[in-house]
Amino acid sequence: MSGYYALQIGNQQFFTGKHGAEQRRLLVPQYRFAVFYSTLAGIPALMHSRLIVRAGGKTWTPFHSQPALCNWVRAQQTSKFTIEWRLEELKVSPSNAVAWAADVVGIGTWQNLAEEVALLAHDAIHRIESTTGESPVTTCVRQAYRTAREFETRAMTGRYQKTTPPDGVTPATIQSFGEQLVAKPTAPSIAVPKPADAANAPPATPVDSPVNPTANVEQGASAAAIEKAPPEPLPTKPAESVSSYPPIVLDIFKAICAQEDYEHLKKSCNETESGIVVPVTIFAKHGLPSSKVLQILADNKLLVQISDSRRSAILTKAARGLLFPSTP
Incomplete structure (x- = not known):
């Protein structure tokens, strides 16, 4: 365990x-x-x-x-x-x-x-x-x-409580x-893929093979249908793409979302007009001091302010997709 x-x-x-x-x-x-x-x-x-x-x-x-x-x-x-x-x-x-x-x-x-x-x-x-x-x-x-x-x-x-181990x-x-x-305590060697064997390759179609005349008609009809079909609407681009942040920022919020008490943590956050109010303690459980994490968020324009008691902080609304990724 x-x-x-x-x-x-x-x-x-x-x-x-x-x-x-x-x-x-x-x-x-x-x-x-x-x-x-x-x-x-x-x-x-x-x-x-x-x-x-x-x-x-x-x-x-x-x-x-x-x-x-x-x-x-x-x-x-x-x-x-x-x-x-x-x-x-x-x-x-x-x-x-x-x-x-x-x-x-x-x-x-x-x-x-x-x-x-x-x-x-x-x-x-x-x-x-x-x-x-x-x-x-x-x-x-x-x-x-x-x-x-x-x-x-x-x-x-x-x-x-009697439990059954997984199959196998x-x-x-x-x-x-x-x-x-x-x-074998050392790491196993990585298998190198072998080149494809020409003998096992599927036979190529001969140049002089007969061509089905209806195939061209069907292809032309499908192409025409595609041209007449209305274009699909493009997805709305968010104001700030999550992937645009540095890896350290993504890792911070990924670790927060992976906590066992994440659902309880979500309830402790409060969305206001200024941003998202969160307890500072959520940043102090992952190997970096909370002050260092807050500095990283400030450098990436995700931090609005820190309370005088330093017990809570206000994140920008752009951090919502990082802190609550599953919430629409």
């Missing part, structure tokens, strides 16, 4: 506020990958801190020569294993978590990432507690752990996928 929430949270986060458009195009996918993989890399430490796994009279720890739990259980050559909850959660330092992650993730996973992304990805592994000045990657990983734990708590204390998803397929990740 942590990896699932990491994907969701990573898509709502700003990572490259100080980079140019080309750097953003290259780095944003890397940052999102780093959030997902850093979250998974901390799972061995989370398991060791909360669970006790025994098989064949032995207890599993990430220090074994086979840190992957499935391989360790198989090596015990026993028909069953037991899992127990620790009465008190074991404290595991981030240093140990990174060391265990190297055994699970494998060498070469980070080789195609930019240096700044790889450094932040390693720093984010098994960061449970909030720290001052943490990176956006660390924030995403910590929020993914917290959200997964809240889901787990609700599932354990709530009423049991079974414990065996999940196990096979995990083994492939361990065996």
Whole structure:
């Protein structure tokens, strides 16, 4: 569940506020990958801190020569294993978590990432507690752990509801996928399309083949009908095209619209003659300070003014299509 929430949270986060458009195009996918993989890399430490796994009279720890739990259980050559909850959660330092992650993730996973992304990805592994000045990657990983734990708590204390996994998803397929990740940690090679085979190409029509005389008549009739048809009215062009704004502006509003409480957020906004009044807090959840976001909006002529208390701001009416994309 942590990896699932990491994907969701990573898509709502700003990572490259100080980079140019080309750097953003290259780095944003890397940052999102780093959030997902850093979250998974901390799972061995989370398991060791909360669970006790025994098989064949032995207890599993990430220090074994086979840190992957499935391989360790198989090596015990026993028909069953037991899992127990620790009465008190074991404290595991981030240093140990990174060391265990190297055994699970494998060498070469980070080789195609930019240096700044790889450094932040390693720093984010098994960061449970909030720290001052943490990176956006660390924030995403910590929020993914917290959200997964809240889901787990609700599932354990709530009423049991039987669920069916999607078609094709079974414990065996999940196990096979995990083994492939361990065996091939690096990115797969990109398949290059082969040139078309002339032998398989459809036969060309001979030049001296007979021509159907009615075909030309039908084509002429259809062409005449097209000429007589009245032209369709052109769509009304909006005052300001959404695509005309810089990518950073589009990402800001995309992240706002992707929030879980977006419907509640819409109700907190108020449209007036001056513009759209919004709480400033909606800009402070995505990795950039709210002051920086407001400056970006002001530079792109989307900000009218900020209240004296700095708790609310008025956006121009041109921002309506960005803030409420599904509202006519």
